[in-house]
């Protein structure tokens with residue numbers, strides 16, 4: 001297993017802009033060969049000087065995706081069957097009694113994995129608000145593993161990755177950043193000192209609500225550190241390998257990420273400003289707004305405010321549900337990061353009762369902004385209470 005095999009020579013990506021890297025990385029560059037890495041549906045290889053079995057040795061299809069995301073984030077990437085498969089593989093490496101720091105506004109699946117580890121393995125868990133950097137710095141001192149998610153979902157708080165990573169390094173703790181909401185184009189956690197950057201490629205990378213996939217990008221700066229090999233073993237023996245079609249589609253999605261994000265983000269900026277002025281909207285959370293408490297930090301660490309925002313409406317959970325039920329174009333759906341705009345009243349999900357009851361998370365897509373605005377306004381104004 002793990003015998004190197006012949007692959008197309010990689011293009012030198014040095015000095016290219018991320019938008020170009022998203023298009024150019026992970027492609028063959030051989031005369032007479034397809035410009036795309038073909039889909040290779042394979043489990044078994046003829047024995048000899050090369051790969052033997054796909055679960056451990058991978059396929060060209062996954063590797064193309066890994067090469068591209070790794071190039072964007074400046075590390076070595078491993079693709080998984082879903083974001084949760086990637087996240088579980090990371091937490092699986094923690095032993096009994098591990099000390100973990102986790103955001104209080106955090107992807108529910110991650111919180112569930114950690115709660116399970118606390119119950120079974122006695123993990124000691126501290127949960128902190130993403131934006132309270134000083135508390136993260138203090139907590140880093142006694143921690144083994146620090147999990148960050150910034151911008152946070154759905155409260156859109158901004159964490160200070162560089163400051164937390166500096167404190168973690170001094171304490172010998174590892175830091176993983178869930179970079180799903182920011183995307184590899186807006187934030188590069190490894191450059192800020194993180195050990196791992198994690199994606200649900202189901203979201204912005206895939207971008208079309210048609211696949212599940214996950215990616216971990218590992219920093220490879222510590223000499224002798226085997227984080228990448230250990231995670232590869234967990235994928236091989238946990239069996240959480242990505243599908244061929246999913247890997248192909250995720251890479252195809254990545255090719256247009258910069259264009260999709262440009263439009264979705266411009267839409268989000270416009271919608272956030274208009275919602276902020278609407279008489280029935282009591283609060284808008286979006287790092288692109290000047291009023292956002294993390295606005296300056298977001299400007300310093302992110303290349304843009306992104307395409308996710310939340311807003312709260314006057315009234316109750318019930319009246320909010322009635323308003324959302326009037327939406328025609330915008331999907332009432334749970335996921336985020338796709339070309340189509342989706343909205344969800346988040347407190348209706350189990351485990352989310354800490355959220356304001358009327359908080360609606362809007363994952364802004366690439367439709368025309370005026371159509372999105374008309375749909376939102378007719379729904380919000382459609383109920384007189």
Ligand SMILES: *Cc1c(COP(=O)(O)O)cnc(C)c1O
Nearest residue numbers: 082083084107178180200202213
């Ligand atoms: C969706 C999501 C995940 C989980 O990814 P799946 O691909 O659904 O398994 C993890 N983190 C964040 C921030 C997500 O939005």
